[in-house]
Amino acid sequence: MSLNPRVDFAFKKLFGSEENKDILISFINAVLPENEQIADLTLRNPYNSKNFYNDKLSILDIKAVDTKGQQFNIEMQISEQLHYDRRALYYWSKLYSEQLKQGESFSSLNKTIGIHILNFNVLEDEPNYHNVFHVLNKETKNCKYEL
Numbered sequence: 448m449s450l451n452p453r454v455d456f457a458f459k460k461l462f463g464s465e466e467n468k469d470i471l472i473s474f475i476n477a478v479l480p481e482n483e484q485i486a487d488l489t490l491r492n493p494y495n496s497k498n499f500y501n502d503k504l505s506i507l508d509i510k511a512v513d514t515k516g517q518q519f520n521i522e523m524q525i526s527e528q529l530h531y532d533r534r535a536l537y538y539w540s541k542l543y544s545e546q547l548k549q550g551e552s553f554s555s556l557n558k559t560i561g562i563h564i565l566n567f568n569v570l571e572d573e574p575n576y577h578n579v580f581h582v583l584n585k586e587t588k589n590c591k592y593e594l
Contacts, residue, residue: 471509493507495507510542515557517558518560520561521561
């Protein structure tokens with residue numbers, strides 16, 4: 448019997464468990480540019496905490512932080528989700544914004560990377576399988592900050 452690694456349980460066991468952390472590091476390094484490779488990371492609780500009772504609870508597939516403080520969210524989605532682009536941005540923003548505590552400087556915010564493996568096309572008319580997005584100026588295409 449074989450287990451499909453795209454199934455939620457299998458994906459989390461294969462990539463999101465301490466005993467298989469080397470597989471996750473290899474996977475992340477396969478996606479990142481050569482000059483941004485990571486050496487180690489710490490798996491974190493995948494729950495994005497709610498600050499208020501009415502806040503939305505979100506649970507990431509895999510949440511991790513590397514030795515430089517970079518945040519990672521790795522998601523596997525096999526069934527098509529309406530508005531997945533907004534969901535991905537929401538997950539990214541939660542991971543980015545939860546880094547700061549009271550009194551800390553904005554300069555201490557670390558880069559946050561979302562890696563989303565989708566079994567459907569969320570980007571119409573986009574022929575590439577690997578896409579990289581940045582926050583940038585719409586007119587000049589300048590990207591001042593690596594977020």
